[in-house]
Amino acid sequence: LSGSPGIISLITDFGDNSHYVGTMKGAILSVNPDTTIVDISHGISPHNILEGALALKAAYSYFPYRTTHVVVVDPGVGGPRRPLLVTSERYLFVGPDNGVLSLVMDEIEAYTCYHLTAAHYFRADVSPVFHGRDIFGPVAGWLTRGIRYEHLGDPVDDPVRIAFPKVAVSDGQVEGEVIHGDRFGNLITSIAGRDLESLPGSGAFRCRVGASSGVTVPVVTHYGLVGKGSLCALIGSSGFLEVAVNQGRAADIPGARPGLRVAVARG
Amino acid sequence: LSGSPGIISLITDFGDNSHYVGTMKGAILSVNPDTTIVDISHGISPHNILEGALALKAAYSYFPYRTTHVVVVDPGVGGPRRPLLVTSERYLFVGPDNGVLSLVMDEIEAYTCYHLTAAHYFRADVSPVFHGRDIFGPVAGWLTRGIRYEHLGDPVDDPVRIAFPKVAVSDGQVEGEVIHGDRFGNLITSIAGRDLESLPGSGAFRCRVGASSGVTVPVVTHYGLVGKGSLCALIGSSGFLEVAVNQGRAADIPGARPGLRVAVARG
Amino acid sequence: LSGSPGIISLITDFGDNSHYVGTMKGAILSVNPDTTIVDISHGISPHNILEGALALKAAYSYFPYRTTHVVVVDPGVGGPRRPLLVTSERYLFVGPDNGVLSLVMDEIEAYTCYHLTAAHYFRADVSPVFHGRDIFGPVAGWLTRGIRYEHLGDPVDDPVRIAFPKVAVSDGQVEGEVIHGDRFGNLITSIAGRDLESLPGSGAFRCRVGASSGVTVPVVTHYGLVGKGSLCALIGSSGFLEVAVNQGRAADIPGARPGLRVAVARG
Numbered sequence: 090l091s092g093s094p095g096i097i098s099l100i101t102d103f104g105d106n107s108h109y110v111g112t113m114k115g116a117i118l119s120v121n122p123d124t125t126i127v128d129i130s131h132g133i134s135p136h137n138i139l140e141g142a143l144a145l146k147a148a149y150s151y152f153p154y155r156t157t158h159v160v161v162v163d164p165g166v167g168g169p170r171r172p173l174l175v176t177s178e179r180y181l182f183v184g185p186d187n188g189v190l191s192l193v194m195d196e197i198e199a200y201t202c203y204h205l206t207a208a209h210y211f212r213a214d215v216s217p218v219f220h221g222r223d224i225f226g227p228v229a230g231w232l233t234r235g236i237r238y239e240h241l242g243d244p245v246d247d248p249v250r251i252a253f254p255k256v257a258v259s260d261g262q263v264e265g266e267v268i269h270g271d272r273f274g275n276l277i278t279s280i281a282g283r284d285l286e287s288l289p290g291s292g293a294f295r296c297r298v299g300a301s302s303g304v305t306v307p308v309v310t311h312y313g314l315v316g317k318g319s320l321c322a323l324i325g326s327s328g329f330l331e332v333a334v335n336q337g338r339a340a341d342i343p344g345a346r347p348g349l350r351v352a353v354a355r356g
Numbered sequence: 357l358s359g360s361p362g363i364i365s366l367i368t369d370f371g372d373n374s375h376y377v378g379t380m381k382g383a384i385l386s387v388n389p390d391t392t393i394v395d396i397s398h399g400i401s402p403h404n405i406l407e408g409a410l411a412l413k414a415a416y417s418y419f420p421y422r423t424t425h426v427v428v429v430d431p432g433v434g435g436p437r438r439p440l441l442v443t444s445e446r447y448l449f450v451g452p453d454n455g456v457l458s459l460v461m462d463e464i465e466a467y468t469c470y471h472l473t474a475a476h477y478f479r480a481d482v483s484p485v486f487h488g489r490d491i492f493g494p495v496a497g498w499l500t501r502g503i504r505y506e507h508l509g510d511p512v513d514d515p516v517r518i519a520f521p522k523v524a525v526s527d528g529q530v531e532g533e534v535i536h537g538d539r540f541g542n543l544i545t546s547i548a549g550r551d552l553e554s555l556p557g558s559g560a561f562r563c564r565v566g567a568s569s570g571v572t573v574p575v576v577t578h579y580g581l582v583g584k585g586s587l588c589a590l591i592g593s594s595g596f597l598e599v600a601v602n603q604g605r606a607a608d609i610p611g612a613r614p615g616l617r618v619a620v621a622r623g
Numbered sequence: 624l625s626g627s628p629g630i631i632s633l634i635t636d637f638g639d640n641s642h643y644v645g646t647m648k649g650a651i652l653s654v655n656p657d658t659t660i661v662d663i664s665h666g667i668s669p670h671n672i673l674e675g676a677l678a679l680k681a682a683y684s685y686f687p688y689r690t691t692h693v694v695v696v697d698p699g700v701g702g703p704r705r706p707l708l709v710t711s712e713r714y715l716f717v718g719p720d721n722g723v724l725s726l727v728m729d730e731i732e733a734y735t736c737y738h739l740t741a742a743h744y745f746r747a748d749v750s751p752v753f754h755g756r757d758i759f760g761p762v763a764g765w766l767t768r769g770i771r772y773e774h775l776g777d778p779v780d781d782p783v784r785i786a787f788p789k790v791a792v793s794d795g796q797v798e799g800e801v802i803h804g805d806r807f808g809n810l811i812t813s814i815a816g817r818d819l820e821s822l823p824g825s826g827a828f829r830c831r832v833g834a835s836s837g838v839t840v841p842v843v844t845h846y847g848l849v850g851k852g853s854l855c856a857l858i859g860s861s862g863f864l865e866v867a868v869n870q871g872r873a874a875d876i877p878g879a880r881p882g883l884r885v886a887v888a889r890g
Contacts, residue, residue: 096385098378104806105372105639106666108682109860111632114661115686118630122659122687125389127381132373135807136870148375151489152382153389164870167845217845219860222685272371273402311434311484326376326486336403336431363652365645372639392656394648399640415642418756419649420656539638540669578701578751593643593753603670603698 096125096153097229100144101161101221102133109219113161113226116212120230127152136164139251140269142192147327149180149193159221159229160184167217172205172224173248176238183225183232188251195253206242254279261288262354267332267347274338278351280330285353292356296322298332298342300350308353312336322353363392363420364496367411368428368488369400376486380428380493383479387497394419403431406518407536409459414594416447416460426488426496427451434484439472439491440515443505450492450499455518462520473509521546528555529621534599534614541605545618547597552620559623563589565599565609567617575620579603589620630659630687631763634678635695635755636667643753647695647760650746654764661686670698673785674803676726681861683714683727693755693763694718701751706739706758707782708766708775715766717759722785729787740776788813795822796888801866801881808872812885814864819887826890830856832866832876834884842887846870856887 097117103109110131117124129148133141141162149158163170163185171186175193177200182190186204194200205224208215210231212223228241256265256279265279285294285308294308298320306320312335315321320339325331332339332351339345364384370376377398384391396415400408408429416425430437430452442449442457444467449457453471461467472491475482477498479490495508523532523546532546552561552575561575565587573587579602582588587606592598597620599606606612631651637643644665651658663682667675675696683692697704697719709716709724711734716724720738728734739758742749744765749757762775790799790813799813819828819842828842832854840854846869849855854873859865866873866885873879 096389098382100375100378102806104666106664107805108634108663108678109805111634111661111663112682112685112860115632115663115682115690118659118661119685119687122630125385126661127378127385127393129375129378129382130373144375148379148382151379151386153386156382165847168847216858216860218857222860271374271376272369313432313435323485324483326379326483326489363656365649367642367645392652394645394652394660396642396645396649397640411642415646415649418646418653420653423649423652538641538643539636580699580702590752591750593646593750593756 095121095123095233096127096156097233098127098129098148098152098156098158099131100129100133100141100159101131102135102137102141103131103161103221105131109221113222116222116226117230120227121233124230124233133162136162138162138164138187138189141189142251143268145190146192146196152180154179155181157181157183157229157232159225160189161221161225162189163187163220166220171245172220174203174205174228174238174241175248176201176203181232183229185220186249188249191248191250192253194248194250201238202245202248203238204242204245207240210236210241256280256284258284258287261290262352263288264350264352265330267345267349267351269347270340270345274334274340275325276332276339276345276349277325277327278330278332280351280353282324282328282330285330288355290355294353294355296330296332297352298349299344306332362388362390362500363394363423364500365394365396365415365419365423365425366398367396367400367408367426368398369402369404369408370398370428370488372398376488380489383489383493384497387494388500391497391500400429403429405429405431405454405456408456409518410535412457413459413463419447421446422448424448424450424496424499426492427456428488428492429456430454430487433487438512439487441470441472441495441505441508442515443468443470448499450496452487453516455516458515458517459520461515461517468505469512469515470505471509471512474507477503477508523547523551525551525554528557529619530555531617531619532597534612534616534618536614537607537612541601541607542592543599543606543612543616544592544594545597545599547618547620549591549595549597552597555622557622561620561622563597563599564619565616566611573599629655629657629767630661630690631767632661632663632682632686632690632692633665634663634667634675634693635665636669636671636675637665637695637755639665643755647756650756650760651764654761655767658764658767667696670696672696672698672721672723675723676785677802679724680726680730686714688713689715691715691717691763691766693759694723695755695759696723697721697754700754705779706754708737708739708762708772709782710735710737710772717763717766719754720783722783725782725784726787728782728784735772736779736782737772737776738779741774744770744775790814790818792818792821795824796886797822798884798886799864801879801883801885803881804874804879808868808874809859810866810873810879810883811859811861812864812866814885814887816858816862816864819864822889824889828887828889830864830866831886832883833878840866
């Protein structure tokens with residue numbers, strides 16, 4: 090509803106039990122004390138680039154126009170991987186060039202990548218093991234102050250990309266896999282709501298959980314449409330199919346883990 | 357000390373390891389980027405309405421006048437339960453109509469409930485499984501912009517109520533139960549400080565932990581008045597009796613769990 | 624880059640699963656609703672004063688000039704220990720007088736301590752078990768409003784000090800110990816980067832982990848300089864030597880715990 094150049098969101102694998110996140114926020118506020126900093130998640134599994142990329146993909150578009158999203162999942166910190174800025178009409182993204190920003194590149198029409206090299210916009214002493222505090226955070230602070238992108242580094246056209254887990258559509262079914270679980274024990278899959286719409290026919294969707302011998306459950310709109318404790322599938326809040334138990338935990342069924350096959354067909 | 361229409365507090369069962377809280381904050385800031393958002397807790401046990409209601413009851417009155425408190429513990433999301441706004445002179449409350457807001461209704465003199473129905477103040481696409489992001493958060497944002505309550509929905513007079521765990525006063529003793537534990541291993545009970553004041557006589561209070569065969573410990577004002585590692589009881593910071601161990605964990609004593617009987621008498 | 628009298632940072636042992644942190648923030652905002660509050664950590668082990676002091680030491684200097692740092696690790700709450708304000712040119716510190724603020728006193732050139740006694744700047748009803756909400760938070764709020772220090776209490780010159788774990792330099796080696804682990808499984812030690820610079824000679828540093836029979840690993844600048852899964856040592860982001868495994872967890876090696884001996888020598 091309004092432009093908000095002062096908002097920075099953070100996704101990291103730093104966890105909640107150390108000073109790392111707070112120190113990074115101090116470094117941001119030292120550049121621009123008027124910034125509003127919003128935590129998306131610091132619970133990304135250590136070094137799990139795909140998990141960080143998925144959290145960004147799920148969350149970024151709900152933020153105000155011109156929010157700067159900073160993602161620090163950075164197992165190669167201190168090595169040759171480049172620090173990156175990705176600019177688009179609606180959002181800015183800052184993080185290491187290891188693919189963690191690439192799933193949003195997949196869905197943004199036009200964007201430009203910059204290799205962050207202008208060290209005078211970093212902290213004076215850059216630790217080789219904490220670029221969140223010394224490079225990414227300060228650069229995000231400067232972006233909220235309206236700095237021109239070209240002052241931060243040169244454009245590059247070969248950012249590292251990672252692949253979103255594949256979905257196969259054939260024989261009137263969509264087949265994908267469980268990507269991760271959430272706190273409620275819901276199993277989020279790689280199957281998008283629009284994948285289901287591509288299936289021919291008009292019968293109700295049913296979801297097979299597991300390989301061909303797996304159980305089959307109804308695809309519903311919300312948990313309460315099956316009995317308490319019953320398994321179901323539904324399109325979750327990020328637009329992806331998830332396997333759930335009404336007021337229970339699908340993550341506790343046998344075989345529940347990332348990679349578990351899930352398939353949806355009609356009737 | 358001053359009016360602060362721009363402050364929103366959050367209590368949810370979303371946990372700290374997913375993007376859900378951050379995405380909800382993005383949705384709030386998309387309505388009002390100048391809002392100050394304060395986390396009270398996202399560690400409510402999944403679907404535990406009483407625990408959410410107790411956290412709100414413990415915290416709400418310490419916030420500035422006109423703070424909007426949003427509570428999302430919502431096992432019935434997507435079903436027939438109503439989204440609710442509760443207004444009072446000092447505070448506003450937003451959340452599902454499942455009782456999670458009802459313990460504060462018990463202690464506020466005058467309040468009005470509204471059934472939130474004005475969909476143009478929600479996000480354009482409301483997920484049936486994430487009303488925190490798509491209804492409660494945006495409505496809180498509009499409230500900080502000063503929207504008139506009647507524009508959000510019609511008043512209702514039958515909000516769902518839940519019962520605070522009962523306390524029995526008889527024979528010169530107050531009997532209640534452990535409600536939950538905190539991080540320090542303190543066991544917070546249903547007995548309020550003012551329940552003790554109702555006991556006749558003037559002797560010092562003593563607290564029996566467990567049924568009639570339980571241990572009896574002194575009621576003190578702060579932990580350091582018993583030896584390190586010793587059990588005691590005291591009136592905690594929310595005004596309720598808690599069982600504690602000085603620099604230790606009462607939660608580790610045998611039988612420590614919600615529902616454990618606790619009784620206080622004089623002498 | 625600019626003065627920011629409105630920023631307050633928080634370090635506590637309250638954890639993330641209770642309402643305590645949020646309630647304390649409400650109390651701060653009730654004094655000054657325009658304050659920006661930044662969490663450094665609420666994951667300090669309960670009652671662990673040294674751990675809180677180390678988090679403050681690692682983080683405080685990255686915040687804007689005039690930030691007020693509040694640290695509440697307070698096993699003696701309600702007892703005779705004094706509530707304290709420490710002022711210096713660049714930062715203010717508020718917390719209990721139990722040593723939790725003393726490691727920063729060790730490295731600030733000039734500071735003054737005040738015993739906080741002016742109860743009209745506390746909440747009206749001070750709980751004997753929650754001075755974070757009722758004393759430290761409100762006083763921090765008043766500091767961001769520019770209150771004169773002398774109005775809060777009288778100067779004192781005998782604050783409680785705690786000792787930073789000792790480092791021994793002799794025979795061309797620096798010997799210290801593991802202080803704590805972080806989320807990545809890195810083992811942070813008491814040996815500072817500048818301790819290494821004091822060693823004579825010019826050969827590369829090598830680090831012995833454990834007593835004399837322990838393993839010896841290279842001291843590198845960043846994780847990626849050893850193979851994936853290999854042990855190394857490096858100067859971490861807070862300036863202290865840490866033992867790490869590239870994309871793995873040093874905390875999982877046998878004997879990893881606070882107190883484990885670590886020594887560095889050349890060649």
